[in-house]
Amino acid sequence: MSSESPETRTRILAAALHLLETGRGQTVRMSDIARRAGLSRQAVYLHFGTRAALLIATTLYLDELKDVRARLVPSRTARSGVERLDAYVGAWADYIPEIRGVAKALMAMSDTDEEAAEAWRKRMEDMREGCAAAIEALRADGTLSPDYTPDEATDLLWTLLSVRNWEHLTLERGYAQPRYKDLLLRTARRLFVRAPRSAAR
Amino acid sequence: MSSESPETRTRILAAALHLLETGRGQTVRMSDIARRAGLSRQAVYLHFGTRAALLIATTLYLDELKDVRARLVPSRTARSGVERLDAYVGAWADYIPEIRGVAKALMAMSDTDEEAAEAWRKRMEDMREGCAAAIEALRADGTLSPDYTPDEATDLLWTLLSVRNWEHLTLERGYAQPRYKDLLLRTARRLFVRAPRSAAR
DNA sequence: TCCTCGCTTGACACCGTGTCAATTGACTCG
């Protein structure tokens, strides 16, 4: 078995990642991903059984630590608490959604599916070690903001990466169908005064 | 016309709000809302033309300022920067998603639909005045954290309320179909090692 | 008595996800 084609899988992941990241806010259909990967829609389903599977695999495919590391040095020029918050939120905006919601989701999972929860706890544990290592590297570089102890920074990073993994799940991002977007914009301005449409004609 | 039934509309909104807030993470179908309001699904569509319309109307139906005000006093006991961030994020978790994304969404709108964008800008302006008034009241009460100047607090509140209005839009929350939730949990643990399903049998 | 109007029932189109069956074409191994 020479051509087990992990590279095809990678091509799919790259296509998905590209579409998800560049077309931010755009709905990404399975067929879009397939087309960009130069494959049929069904080929994607052969590799990843479901859309959910593909999305999760895509987030795991990210070289997350590298991506995140570039953002980890918070602005030292921010003066007020609000400004610091603002800078923080700005830098991490894409990773923040429902940080607390993630914890709740994990708890909920552990209630309903012990086996899956265990797998995830393991994964989170691994990730935490990775975070600690990355933070240690940052500290060694002297690029870690002195506002944070290594432990604090590890906490932050870990939380944020957890979110990165879970945001597709918790927010169900990308499940919406495209037509809703337009509908939204078209109806937004008139619906606040809209009267019941009594039997037309 | 004595029974123009604005109260029916309110009943629908209350039903939607209840389901959206209590069943957090649960998908809320139009039929669910209708059932809880004691109406048929079509009656809901008569009052609000689309799901999007209903969601927007629901967020506007909130007595947002009152709701938010209870949360506006940040923890004074938090010591480190991380802890303060943590307390902040915890308190506002439900309002935070994609704070920056909201701004982007507004910008995008102004590109594509000038009229709608103008209406929203107007609305945002109104809301900002409301925020300033609320913050002034908080300051007068002495309940506003001394960490924030009134202007800063107004900024914060306004941003957060903008998000509150837009989260349903930007995140398309609630559009997912329920079966995906289960699929997600069931497939999560096995898909990372999943091999292509070659022609079965 | 008739008409309006809010609401009902029941059916249907749309469309993205996920499934299935049959086929193609390349590659390896006897």
Added chain:
DNA sequence: CGAGTCAATTGACACGGTGTCAAGCGAGGA
């Protein structure tokens, strides 16, 4: 060289939530 394997293909279809349409019903007012 032929058989078997396997990735990927085409084409069709079921599912289910949103949104639409037509016809009807019943209460209240002129």
